[in-house]
Amino acid sequence: MLKDLFTKNNTKKRKYATIPTETIKSDVPEGIMTKCPSCKKIMYTKELNKNLKVCIHCGHHFQMNSRERLESFLDEGSFEEINENMISKNPLNFPDYLEKLEKDREKSKLNEAVVTGIGTVNGHKIVVAIMDATFRMGSMGSVVGEKITLAIEKADELSVPFIIFTASGGARMQEGALSLMQMAKTSVALKRFSDNGGLIISMMTHPTTGGVSASFASLGDYNFAEPEALIGFAGRRVIEQSIREELPEDFQTAEFLLKHGQLDAIISRLDLVNQITNILEIHQPGGELEW
Numbered sequence: 069m070l071k072d073l074f075t076k077n078n079t080k081k082r083k084y085a086t087i088p089t090e091t092i093k094s095d096v097p098e099g100i101m102t103k104c105p106s107c108k109k110i111m112y113t114k115e116l117n118k119n120l121k122v123c124i125h126c127g128h129h130f131q132m133n134s135r136e137r138l139e140s141f142l143d144e145g146s147f148e149e150i151n152e153n154m155i156s157k158n159p160l161n162f163p164d165y166l167e168k169l170e171k172d173r174e175k176s177k178l179n180e181a182v183v184t185g186i187g188t189v190n191g192h193k194i195v196v197a198i199m200d201a202t203f204r205m206g207s208m209g210s211v212v213g214e215k216i217t218l219a220i221e222k223a224d225e226l227s228v229p230f231i232i233f234t235a236s237g238g239a240r241m242q243e244g245a246l247s248l249m250q251m252a253k254t255s256v257a258l259k260r261f262s263d264n265g266g267l268i269i270s271m272m273t274h275p276t277t278g279g280v281s282a283s284f285a286s287l288g289d290y291n292f293a294e295p296e297a298l299i300g301f302a303g304r305r306v307i308e309q310s311i312r313e314e315l316p317e318d319f320q321t322a323e324f325l326l327k328h329g330q331l332d333a334i335i336s337r338l339d340l341v342n343q344i345t346n347i348l349e350i351h352q353p354g355g356e357l358e359w
């Protein structure tokens with residue numbers, strides 16, 4: 069049964085034609101300029117991208133896909149992807165699931181909602197897993213869980229830190245209980261890695277919700293988040309209806325969670341490489357620190 073959960077994608081990567089976006093109506097010229105959803109100011113997209121997709125006026129963090137994240141975080145040319153060809157099957161025969169996966173593969177140019185591999189940050193070797201919200205909203209099915217587990221085991225094998233960037237709508241409903249199982253599986257893998265002395269850093273990005281927030285995203289030795297990231301288990305309305313109380317305005321934001329002790333720090337993307345490098349240096353076996 070377990071072997072039926074996923075398979076390898078043996079089809080060659082195809083190239084897709086781009087469709088002109090003339091039909092999109094916007095008050096901002098498409099592509100050249102970007103409007104910040106937070107401060108409403110307009111800036112050159114090029115300038116925004118150069119600033120790691122952080123608004124140059126107000127510091128708002130735009131969402132990044134896994135490729136952009138890799139480029140901004142790892143040393144150039146250091147990334148070596150692992151298990152990239154693993155793709156989901158349809159173990160519960162959920163209607164239209166395979167078609168939806170195929171569409172997301174075309175759109176995102178990814179095989180699944182997480183990219184895993186080995187790379188370096190300022191010369192420090194790490195294993196990294198980066199979730200991508202452009203694929204099925206970053207939801208966690210059996211392949212996402214398996215790839216993350218294999219990445220943790222790879223970090224254990226190499227005795228290097230494991231860093232995960234989360235962005236997820238939670239467990240993937242099309243795989244039902246098999247998706248929920250991934251919470252336990254990834255948590256056990258992290259516990260084993262931790263018992264062997266492994267360092268785990270979780271970086272929660274917008275949005276990190278559902279079963280992902282309730283498992284590996286919150287199990288780091290360090291639990292960090294990007295500014296204003298939405299982090300939570302159930303949605304605001306569901307909670308308000310069940311406890312019959314109005315929730316605070318900033319509920320389920322990174323800032324709220326930091327105030328209440330669920331996060332260790334909020335780190336701006338512009339400062340991330342420096343901060344993570346410091347932590348990697350502190351935890352380097354036999355490393356020397358100058359005070």
Ligand SMILES: [Zn+2]
Pocket residue numbers: 104105106107108109123124125126127128
């Ligand atoms: Zn802004």
